[in-house]
Amino acid sequence: MHKIITITLNPALDKSTKVDQVLPEKKLRCEEPVFEPGGGGINVSRAIKKLGGESCAWFLSGGPTGDMLSKLLEAEGITTWTVRTKNWSRENLMVMETTTGNQYRFGMPGPETYEDEWMQCLQKLKHLPQGEVPQFVVASGSLPPGVPNDFCLRLAEIAHEKDFRLIIDTSGEALVKAAGEGVYLLKPNLGELAALAGKDQISALEQEEIAMQVINEGKSKVLVVSLGPRGAMLASKEGISYMVPPTVPLKSAVGAGDSMVAGIVMSLLKGCPLDEVVRYGVAAGTAATMTPGSELCRKEDTEEIYKWLQEHK
Template identity: 75%
Template sequence: MHDIITITLNPALDKSTHVAQVLPEKKLRCNEPTYESGGGGVNVSRALKKLGGSSCAWVWVGGPSGKRLCALLQSEGVDVWAVETKNWTRENLMVMEDNSGNQYRFGMPGPYTYEDEWERCLKQLTQMPDEELPKFVVASGSLPPGVPEDFYSQLAGIAKARGFKLLVDTSGDALLKAAGEGVYLLKPNIGELAALAGKEKISAMEQEEIAMQVINAGKCKVLVVSLGARGAMLASKDGISYVVPPIVPQQSAVGAGDSMVAGMVLGLLNGNSLGDVARYGVAAGTAATMTPGSELCRQEDTDKIFRWLQEHKVQQV
């Protein structure tokens, strides 16, 4: 039994390399690549492990790339429940240009996922014995072709019926259709918050009112809006508060959002207040920006930032 399950229907095998300079129509000599398992929920499970927590990563994988992804996860000590798909798992490419320090990220489309494959998730959660049900399910990332846009909404229906708490971190139509009864926590950014309100853009002066509209409309119980380097806004039935992180030496923002979700779900599991849940999430997300490339948060950095946030919370609204 696992208290936390992460769900990633569109994982990726992430390949990273360095090159002196990116030039058109030239054969570019790259350094030996490194491989990592990737995708929203996968990264949440990896970050949880780094923070001293544990989870089971549910992944939909196929082909040699899928097998390698699972092997990489297991080598990090992450438990895996894999659904084998007919089509191969996608591979993404990140190239670091040494001359400039620029990072080029090439994201490939996900493979077509058949109905009998994605339905395995819903059936498994529906049929699991009560004593094996998780306390929290994190559904994160994009949906691959073939998976209906209301998939996360269907998950929310199961969460409501079976009593586990569902955290959703996605975008686009999948986010709009997910928002509703059965979702415990949503983690949009400002642009996604605007979409939840049916707007193209919102100003900083509007964000609090719109966040409370989302809560009062029953689209989730808790809303944590990512504000990038400015931290996060927490909205719940108790109102609005902000978490503003300290200034830290930043190397890469890759994985910050997934680390933030990992910090929050770990805080929830530990029974922390919503304020401390948001603070630990912001601490983990900020810690991830201190690491190079696609490396996720480190526990030592996260705990240090969290202590700072606790000491300075009286200054936060």
């Protein structure tokens, strides 16, 4: 039995390479590409592994790209469960320009996904024997075409029925529809927090009031609002607190949000108080910004930043 399950409906095979300069209408000579498994929940599982934990990554897998995702995750020692799809899993491309250090990220749309495919995730979760029900389920990332916006809401209904804690990190209508009974933790940014409150945008002066409104309306038991380099704001029935990380050398923000979620769920599993949970999450997210390209957090960086946050709380 796995205590943590991550769910990724729109996984991606992330391909990255380097080139001297990106120019139009020129044949660009690229370096040998690097392939990595990607997509919200998959990256959370990978970061959990880097932090010394274990999880099972559930994802939709189609075609050679889906096969490659499974092989790469197996090589990292991550347990997986997959639903085979008719259409190929997507592939993203990241190109770094060596002369400037600029990154060009090309995100491809997900494949058309059919009801009999995405429903398998819900059905498997719903019918897990009591002894195999996880303590935490993390639903992270975007939804591909064909998956309804209420998918996370359906997960929340199962969480309420099966009594596991559901953590959701998504955006748009899927996030708004998911909020409610059965959701333990939501991790929006400020724009997504505004959407949860039915607003187009919010100011820094409003963010605390609106976060508590979301909590008091029962849309989530815990709210961790990502504030980018300024860390995170924690909102719960106990009130509001902030975790502001130290200034670190920034190499890439790719994977910072997924690393933060990994740190949060790892600490929750240990039974840590909420303030410490979010501190460790912020430490992992900040650690990810210190690594190049799409590399996730490193444990030694995470522990060092967490120690600093504990000393400066």
